[in-house]
Amino acid sequence: MxxxxxxxxxxxxxxxxxxxxxxxxxxxxxxxxxxxxxxxxxxxxxxxxxxxxxxxxxxxxxxxxxxxxxxxxxxxxxxxxxxxxxxxxxxxxxxxxxxxxxxxxxxxxxxxxxxxxxxxxxNIQEGLTPSHLKKAKLMFFYTRYPSSNVLKTYFPDVKFNRCITSQLIKWFSNFREFYYIQMEKFARQAIADGIRDVKDITVSRDSELFRALNMHYNKANDFHVPDRFLEVAEITLHEFYNAISASKDSDSSWKKSIYKVICKMDSEVPEEFKTSSCM
DNA sequence: CAACCGCCTG
DNA sequence: CAGGCGGTTG
Known part of the structure; x- marks a missing residue:
């Protein structure tokens, strides 16, 4: 291993x-x-x-x-x-x-x-390398909930087995965790800042939220994050803002409905990501 | 039972 | 990020 x-x-x-x-x-x-x-x-x-x-x-x-x-x-x-x-x-x-x-x-x-x-x-990799991790993080900009099949096709140089698949899926799970934590954090911040209208909440490339996310998934900052990701991020932030504003966060599983919305917003990962062997 | 998800920990 | 674990789904 x-x-x-x-x-x-x-x-x-x-x-x-x-x-x-x-x-x-x-x-x-x-x-x-x-x-x-x-x-x-x-x-x-x-x-x-x-x-x-x-x-x-x-x-x-x-x-x-x-x-x-x-x-x-x-x-x-x-x-x-x-x-x-x-x-x-x-x-x-x-x-x-x-x-x-x-x-x-x-x-x-x-x-x-x-x-x-x-x-x-x-080179067929026995295990996942740091390069694979970096690639996975960039893929997250397109898909937050990649299926195992998608993962298999986008990591052609990886010899898949139960462990590897689980590990890759775990990675995205961890990515999501960070993503949603940031969303909740900034949503509460917006509320604390006295923002009353959802439309006053936006996510652009120079937003603090985006900086945090970009720092996490694209630390080297050498990848151009797709606009769609900004949109999804904004929608997610809105979801959290609305939910918290409506005090839905009192319910133990209030995030579930948000997850259900976001998971339907995955994009197709560009073909280029399939190409390289050990990127 | 297998494959996942999300939560919590370290 | 990895491990563990309960819970869900088919």
Whole structure:
């Protein structure tokens, strides 16, 4: 059980079909989201989970600089301009390339690369890694109640079993717990502040509430949170405000009705989240 | 019984 | 976040 917190040893990869999820040119635009999720601009987990052995012990400078470059480019391509890479997915691109007449060349290139960096091809994880946790947190911006099936399809590099599934589901349960605690906290705050009309309560990107949430699920702040999440957050806050205002919080299970509303507001998680192996 | 959810703890 | 546990659902 190589879960995350106990021992952060390098996960032992198991080579799989190199064709499906290999990304030969790490810095190409279409691969930026992947790397962003995989390593993050300042991720401490990078060297532990995905870095090639040769770079494992490199000095901080030689590691940090590239990430900064990546993060800057990524903000331009995927965030600010809203050019979310097409759902055609990166995997498909890679496959296409490999299926064209240049197969032999591509294969030899792939071999050369995987020789230098065995971690380049898809590695099936025994347990969940810090990278998976980061990815799960970002997925939370879209879905608060992912089904186990959804989880399975969005973590293709994870070998699922009862424990892993439970752990992933537990993660989202924990995410929700934090989410709802914040909601109740800010709802009560609004009431304490004397806000009388629900319409005076709003959630924008510079709201304290959003900052708290973003800090929790997107600490590196390198991911552009979808607008829909802001909407759902506002709705949730309103639900709490209304309930508390109506003194419904006296009932032991007053939150249930709120949960019932929010659980129906999940969005589809972008295809890009399926693509990468160990992001 | 299995799969989840939410609450509470550490 | 992980463990435990009661409670719900099918």
């Amino acid at each position: 190589s879960s995350i917190t106990p021992t952060v040893k390098r996960p032992y990869p198991i080579h799989q079909t190199p064709f499906q999820y290999n990304y030969s040119a790490p810095l190409h635009d279409t691969h930026i989201l992947e790397h962003l999720l995989k390593y993050g601009p300042h991720s401490n987990f990078a060297a532990l989970s995905c870095m090639p052995p040769s770079m494992d012990r490199t000095s901080p400078e030689s590691v940090d600089l590239p990430w900064d470059a990546i993060s800057m480019r990524s903000k331009v391509t995927s965030s600010h301009l809203g050019h979310h890479s097409r759902p055609s997915s990166l995997g498909a691109v890679a496959v296409d390339n490999l299926c064209l007449p240049h197969v032999k060349i591509e294969c030899s290139e792939l071999q050369n690369m995987t020789e230098r960096n065995p971690y380049m091809s898809l």
